[in-house]
Amino acid sequence: MMKEEEFTFFEAYLSEELSEEERLSFENRLKKERELSEAFNNYKELYGFLEHKFTTEKATEAFTKNLSEISKGYFSSKKKTKVIRFKPWQYAAAASVVLFLGITMFNNFGGNPAYSDFAVHETLSLTERGNQNKLYLNAEQAFNSNNYEQAEQLFSEILASNPNLVEVELYKAISLIEINQFTLADTILLGISNQNSAYKYSAKWYLALSKLKQKQYDDCDLFLKEIPVGSDVYELAQELLSVL
């Protein structure tokens, strides 16, 4: 263990209070005595630590405070975006992300995300809008039981008499992605995403998912990036972007 005098010597050396002769002899000892040089290096590092600790205390405090406010702002605005989510396919997509989180723990290095990780469609409820039409009920049931081929046909029937139902169009496109009819799905989705409707960005999201399923990652990336902050699917898009 170091003697107390040695520390006094370290201090004098660091504050350049030694004579030339003393300095040289100390440096010479540092070269020869391992224990001394180790202790001196530790002393120097701790000296630096203390200097830093006390001279930057106020700046660090200000930084930490500012950081915690920015962080609070960031995370609370994230939560707000979440509350706005209300469309069934968004719940579905969110649920699928949770599922995705569950099954890919510690296991997502290298390789691209899969379509199925991000798109699990749950309950569609067209009849909630007071429409008890049997066709609508059947379409809903087919979609909700993952019978996408039948759902697609029924959605087409609905659209034949009501071509302006954008929501049904969107579900038709989702069904088409599910049964790998990408060309038609993408055409419908592009149409929706180019109009101004409540489904504009959901259409972009599904376009991205369609590209993901087609393993066209660059296109997927492009569509995701067209989804602006504040839209309902922004967070999902960012989540997918982060693993692409």
Place this chain on the structure above:
Amino acid sequence: MNDKKTHRDQLYIIGLLNNDSIIIKEIYEKFAPKVIHYICRNSGNEHDANDIIQEVLITIYHQAQKNNFKLTCPFDAYFFLLCKRMWFNVLKKTSKKEVTINEEILSINDDASLLSFETIEFDERQQLFEEMFQKLGNACKDLLKASFTIKSLQEVADKLGVSYAYVRKKKSLCVGKLTKLVQGSPVFKKFKN
């Protein structure tokens, strides 16, 4: 490391150093989602991600302040690895199961990997030093605080009502005591290996 070119993302380091809110917000917007996603997928939640991100940014801030820190890789990679490693450290502490980070063996020669290792070690050393500092007696703590905040030891002596020679000697003995505490800690011995 010093002969390597500084990456243009050094602007984030400078932004942190200057406590620049715009840059800090940008860091959150651009780089936080990936970390949140990662932590949520690995036994954590958004709250954990929030803590880790803050901790990592404070560590980068300290390192940048002290060591004239030079970023030689994209900020994204460096920041993400740091968050990941800090999160694994938390998991290691809280869970009994063995946690491994396999993919890092592959990228060990990366600048990002090296830099983040350096930063983590820097952080661990600082934490140890702080912990040992807290073990010093109040007399030492007060004297060290005064002598590092007030630059002139004479002023410190006047303030504490003691002689200059006493302050000077006491200061070196207190730093010496801290040195001994650090050298004697098992964590510090681990650093050396």
